[in-house]
């Protein structure tokens with residue numbers, strides 16, 4: 001059973017007078033432990049597809065099976081959010097860190113939203129302590145133990161992206177979705193992020209990586225190419 005199985009997935013955005021067919025009849029299976037690059041010109045539907053896979057958006061038609069579960073289009077937002085927090089880790093091009101929180105706080109945050117944990121936890125609770133311990137371990141894994149108390153604006157772009165990766169791993173996702181994670185980084189920082197992703201994949205993580213960079217795509221197991229919303233071969 002594939003971890004991700006998309007069958008004839010389409011997504012149409014209805015604007016005032018026109019329909020935008022952002023994703024058109026996409027069928028794609030991703031197996032556990034795979035590292036897949038998604039490439040294609042700007043506007044070809046890569047982010048739209050990633051958002052559907054990541055349960056941030058719903059397809060207009062088609063069937064999506066995540067770990068065998070049919071992700072029904074009628075699933076409530078709450079149910080979908082719960083599924084997302086248990087299965088999916090996201091890394092974005094622009095990091096999406098909370099500016100007023102420390103590195104440690106940003107990484108620990110997803111634990112507060114997961115598994116029914118209250119959103120305003122008692123700071124003295126053991127749960128919060130557990131989350132902070134795990135966040136510290138993840139930050140150590142991405143080489144940022146010395147930046148626990150820094151805020152995002154005190155970090156370099158590469159460091160911010162490493163924080164975002166640690167945050168994405170906080171809830172032990174089954175799949176990591178990275179949408180142009182190196183798009184705002186210089187070559188060296190981009191290579192470092194790629195090396196971290198490779199290490200995670202070698203340890204078993206399934207990864208989908210959107211990139212415009214051929215060299216990075218070559219370091220994955222296979223490349224899926226999109227054009228005008230479709231997968232092309």
Ligand SMILES: Nc1ncnc2c1ncn2[C@@H]1O[C@H](COP(=O)(O)OP(=O)(O)OP(=O)(O)O)[C@@H](O)[C@H]1O
Pocket residue numbers: 013014015020021022040041042043044045046047048049
């Ligand atoms: N929320 C939306 N409402 C309307 N149209 C949208 C929306 N999101 C995306 N689109 C359109 O869908 C198409 C695919 O967009 P998408 O963001 O998936 O492309 P992309 O391949 O990720 O491009 P890029 O490489 O520039 O990030 C584009 O034509 C875009 O304008």
Ligand SMILES: [Mg+2]
Pocket residue numbers: 046047048179
């Ligand atoms: Mg995009």
